[in-house]
Amino acid sequence: MRPLQLISILTTTVAVVCSLYAPQPIQRVLAAHFGVGLQTSALFITVALLPLSIAPLAYGLLLERIQARRMLMVSVLGLALATTALAFCDSLRPFLALRFAQGLLIPAALTGLMTYVATHSRPEAVQRSMAFYVAATIFGGFFGRFMAGLLTTAFDWRAPFGAIGLALSACLVLLLSLDPDARARFERIRPSAMPEILRRPAFLRVYLIIFCCFFVYTGLLNFLPHRLASLDSGISEMRIGAAYLGYLMGIAAALTSRRLCRILGGERNAMLAGLALHMTATALFALPWLTTAFLSMFPFCAGMFFVHALAPGLLNSLSDQNRGMVNGLYIAFYYTGGTLGSFLPGLVYARFGWTALVTVLCGMLGLALLLARGLCLATQAQAAPASEG
Template sequence: MPARHLAIVLYCAVLVFSALYAPQPLLPVLADAFAVSEAKASLLITVALLPLAVAPIAYGFLLQRFSARRLLIAATWLLAATQALAFFVTSFELLLMLRLAQGLIIPAMLTSLMTYLGSSAEPGQVARVMALYIAGSVMGGFLGRMASGLISTHLGWRWSFLCLAGAIALCALLLQRLRSDPPASFQRLEWGAILKVLREPTYLRLYLVVFCAFGAFASLLNFLPFRLVELGTGLNETGIALMYAGYLMGVVTSLLSLRLSDYIGGTVNTMILGTAVFLAALLFFTGSQVWVMFVGMFVLCAGMFLIHSLAPGVLNQGNDGQRGVVNGLYIAFYYAGGATGSFLPGYLYHGLGWHAYLGSLAVIVGLGAWLLWGLKGKLTHA
């Protein structure tokens, strides 16, 4: 794949994840603007994450009929249009509908991006370009939050949507320069294959681990802005967005996780360490000092990405003929956890307070640690 084409695809990956998470630091502002509760405002993230839980099943057949390039270009234009329309909304319900539309568009883009990369890269370069894709997705998660907070502070929240729409429209134009992707053998998921994988205790445990981990992770990232406002920190949207700088720890952790697993006895042990780091990170958020929570975000992301960067490798150690199903279900459980965590725990926060809410996250992560502990000694080279 030519370097310029790879750069265009990575630019697209950054923008997809930017669009997915850009509203997060703006949630308190949007809640005030539309006079809705914290839990209702958090739906702006939930409705965008929820379709990602069923995307591997719902979108697989499209790539049997259309090239990844064509599907990617069409979906990118649609995403740009929904971002632009958000500039004009006058009701929360309409904004929520636009976010739901984005949640339906983004899975098509992610599926197309990964398929295009996998089919266009040279055989010896697939691992490298996929690693770059993951790094781009992490960067997008941070840059989307940072840019939206910065733009909202100086121009207003509506402009954060419009500016991102312009960047995505530019991406759609650049995607026209990509060469056609070669035909890919993309098999649809079948219910029988799905049930067969879910009956495997090892796979099911790992799926539940990532459901718990990303559920707790997405939840804290979603409700942290409301906590910062509740504490009277005086942080504006830019200040809140900067709290997500720890997200960049995901790049470092992903690169070092395999090396670390060699030192501490395998990937399962390393993922258990990730849950311990995650639990320790929650302590940073029990107080009221902003700088402590800022540091805690780096610790939190280190723990989360120790789990997320290693779990797919463990899942792909066996069942060569079922890898499409195994990986598709991983994505489904990952984002199902994120969608659940970004919404339901908000009621606990609203009803019982911040510390009870953090306690519930600790229980969820602890459940993930217990599930991982049951895998010790059961996985080869893990």
């Protein structure tokens, strides 16, 4: 892959992920504009995450026959139009409809980007290129939030959507540098394989662990702007966006996960350590200090992305067939946890307060720790039939 092509891929990845998370730090402004409360404002993220929980499986059949470049051009064009249109919404329903449309287009764009990286990198450079891709998705998650808060403070809430729409339009020009002959080669999805995979103890445990992790991650981040505003009524959207700076720790966690895994003595111990860090940082958010919330974001994100970096490798090391379905189910559990986490904790927050919300989230991570403790036995049970065969 030529340097210009890699730059085009990474820039587009950042822009696409920015479009997903931009509304999160400016929920208060959007809620005031549309005249809605805390629970309804959570839908700004929920409706975009919802298609991501099912789209990766649904796209499997379609993408076998579509060129990666063509899929990218169409999905990024649609995403640019939908994102720009958000800036012109004056009522809630069209806004949520456009967010849902974004949720349908984002997985197509990200799948095309990831596929292009995998099929156009030299075999010895695939892991390095994929590491850059993962880092770009994490950076996009931070930059989308920070930039939205900054532009909203400097201008108004419409500015971030206009800026991201313009950036996605510019990415269309960059994507013209990609070679047009890449086809997305995915293993054909067999629905009958799903119950077979879910009956495997190790697989189900890993799926439930990542479900719990992303439930907690999205649940805390989606309601964090309201919490920060309760601690400091004069806080600006720019400072709320800056609170997500700890998100960048995810890049370091993802890039060093394999080395740390070896130091900690394997995937099980490493996953336990990541979950313990994630849970400890989550508990710190219960403290009533703004500085603690800002600082806790760093270990909170590091723990989450460390587990997220380890889990797919563990699944694929245990799977000798149906990897398309194995990975598709992982993404489905991941985003289903995120979808539910972006909304359900708000019910607890609205009725019982922030401390109760944090307690529920810590309980979810406690469940994930119990699942991880049993992962060693489940892994052995999974490996036994393979060795007998």
